[in-house]
Amino acid sequence: MYELKDVPGKGKGLVATRIVPQGARILCEEAVIRIPHNLDQPSSEKLKKYVCQQVNALTEQQRLAFLSLHNIYPYENAAEQYIGIICTNAFSIEDGETAGGVFLEASRINHACDNNTQKSWNENIKRHTIHALRDINEGEEITVYYLAAHNSRQARQEALRAKFKFSCSCGICSLPPxxxxxxxxxxxxxxxxxxxxxxxxxxxxxxxxxxxxxxxxxxxxxxxxxxxxxxxxxxxxxxxxxxxxxxxxxxxxxxxxxxxxxxxxxxxxxxxxxxxxxxxxxxxxxxxxxxxxxxxxxxxxxxxxxxxxxxxxxxxxWKREASPRSGAQVGLYNRATFPAFSGLPEDRGVDMRLYRGSGQPRQHWCFLAEIVDFEFLARLHMEISDVDGRKIPLFFYTEGRGSELEPARLRRGYTIAILYAQQHAFMFDEPGIRQEDPARVKVKPPNDIRLTPRRCS
Ligand SMILES: C[S@@+](CC[C@H](N)C(=O)[O-])C[C@H]1O[C@@H](n2cnc3c(N)ncnc32)[C@H](O)[C@@H]1O
Missing domain, CATH: 1.25.40 (Serine Threonine Protein Phosphatase 5, Tetratricopeptide repeat)
Structure with missing residues (x-):
């Protein structure tokens, strides 16, 4: 299914010798060396001793294969050489006891951020497996993703340089800026x-x-x-x-x-x-x-x-509501545009679903609620009721502390509309809304906007 070959700029690598269909198991391998969690300190004497014992216990063929693996670390003695090989090639083993292990075949697979295979520890069969994530063509290099998380290109490059001493030039990393x-x-x-x-x-x-x-x-x-x-x-x-x-x-x-x-x-x-x-x-x-x-x-x-x-x-x-055609009027029961409190985003961090990188909202939403009660102490504080009838606190953290609202509009039963409202977790009250921008708030008499609770199916 694959062969070990020189790959320009990467040392050796595995290359498909025929079409490998999506989902195919390419490798299923036992570790030749395992490093337990409690020894996972590269410079410790205990680790050096343990690693020497493990290498000496290999068969001659395994030992030669292990010693031929790539090593990006300098060394002055056998123990340091073994540890360098392990650090360059180990895969994680999620069995609770082992930090990582060396797999003679899988260790030859190079990294790509647009990897075509997935490596995973299979605890049921106690082996590492490599599966094709998509169809792989004959002659195509087999690649895995070395890092743990999805990051930006810059973060990936920094991590790969620090840990594996190479710069990635895969399909994604070579795209135009x-x-x-x-x-x-x-x-x-x-x-x-x-x-x-x-x-x-x-x-x-x-x-x-x-x-x-x-x-x-x-x-x-x-x-x-x-x-x-x-x-x-x-x-x-x-x-x-x-x-x-x-x-x-x-x-x-x-x-x-x-x-x-x-x-x-x-x-x-x-x-x-x-x-x-x-x-x-x-x-x-x-x-x-x-x-x-x-x-x-x-x-x-x-x-x-x-x-x-x-x-x-x-x-x-996905229970997507039909999006209104452009120019069409949006019904007040449209929960995407007029969400209940439970449908509002939280104001902790920037919700990328709703905001672009520039901070501009990607879509428009307006929170509608009825004024149940209000008081003016240090700032305007309202109790409001949303379309589900849920009562929540609204505090005005505007410059004028809420005095920007027209006093004649401050009436129980009136409807308050807040553009781009967000949920806020107050330390001293139930979750509610902490309003900072007075321009995004309008209050209307009840007959101007009717809050008709209607559920979408
Ligand atoms: C686990 S080894 C992979 C097999 C290795 N190429 C070999 O010859 O045995 C990891 C090392 O391979 C090289 N490597 C892996 N992916 C690479 C890539 N995308 N570009 C350049 N070098 C890569 C780096 O030197 C890295 O430290």
Missing amino acids: EQIQINDDILEEIDHLDRLVGQRGLQGILSSPLGTLRYLDREIQLYNMTGADDPGLSRVYLDAAQVAIVHGDLARGRIFAEKAVRSWRISGGGDSKNVTEYGALPQNPSQLPLYGMSMQWKRAVDDVPNALGSTEFEDWL
């Missing part, structure tokens, strides 16, 4: 959305399922923009399956779970830990322990619309 910027923005936004979903956790899934689904939908779109069948997709699809299943929607839950499992099969194989753990979920989505915590989205597993085109199907799957 403006396209590198676009790619960096996409990776940054994926990273940001990942963290947002993680921070919100189960609470986010329970209290704001549609908001969480919006984040995940955007993440998938961003992954698709990179064109890669990235292993990160599986985690996003699993999260989407959880959102649907927790709220009783087994139909969407099954479809999302199928996509997650398919992605894990491609990157780690049918015997990988994730496929073992979640492989049966598409057949029986109600097995998820949190199934039906709310039945807000109740839907039977086979209740899937069958006459939709692919775009309409994706819109249905």
Whole structure:
């Protein structure tokens, strides 16, 4: 399937000798040397002694193969040489005890940021596997991604130079500067959305399922923009399956779970830990322990619309509201444009889903609520009620502390509209809105804007 060859500018590398289809297992290898976590200190005497014992225990053939591996570190004795080879070539082993190990074949695979294979530790079979993330052509070099996280090109280059002493010239790193910027923005936004979903956790899934689904939908779109069948997709699809299943929607839950499992099969194989753990979920989505915590989205597993085109199907799957045609009036029940409090972004950090790098919003939204009560102490403080009837505090941190509002408009029952409103976590009150810009606030008599609570399906 592959051969070891000289690759210009990279030393040796593995090159496909025939077409390798997506999902194919290219390598499945045991470590010849393992370094336990408690010895993971390159200069320690204990490590030197341990490594010498490990190398001496290899067969002659293995020892020669080990010694022929690439070493980017200088050395003065055998122990330092062995440690240099290990540091240049080790892959991580996620078995809880081992920091990393050396694999004689896989260690020959060079890095690319647009890698065509995925390396992963398979705890079920105690081996490292390499799977094709996409079809690989005959004569094409087999590549993996050496780093842990998605970063900007500059951060990746710095990390690769520091740890492996080379500059990457892969397809992504060689793009023209403006396209590198676009790619960096996409990776940054994926990273940001990942963290947002993680921070919100189960609470986010329970209290704001549609908001969480919006984040995940955007993440998938961003992954698709990179064109890669990235292993990160599986985690996003699993999260989407959880959102649907927790709220009783087994139909969407099954479809999302199928996509997650398919992605894990491609990157780690049918015997990988994730496929073992979640492989049966598409057949029986109600097995998820949190199934039906709310039945807000109740839907039977086979209740899937069958006459939709692919775009309409994706819109249905992700519960996307139809976006209004340009010039068309947006109904007040449109939750994307007029979100409830639970659908507002948080003001911690910049939500890349909603803002461009320049700080300009990508889309427009306006928060509408009814004034329930108000008082003017150190600043104007209102209690307001959103379209779901949820009461939240609104504090004015404007220059005039809220005095900018027309006093005649400060009436209970009047409607307050706040452009680009965001959730704020107050130390001294329930989460609410901390308003700093008076120009983004309008108050209208109740008959001017009617808050008709209507739910989208
Ligand atoms: C694990 S080894 C990979 C196999 C190695 N090329 C060999 O000849 O055995 C890692 C080293 O390979 C080289 N390398 C890996 N990916 C590279 C890339 N994309 N460009 C240049 N050198 C690379 C670097 O010297 C790096 O420290």
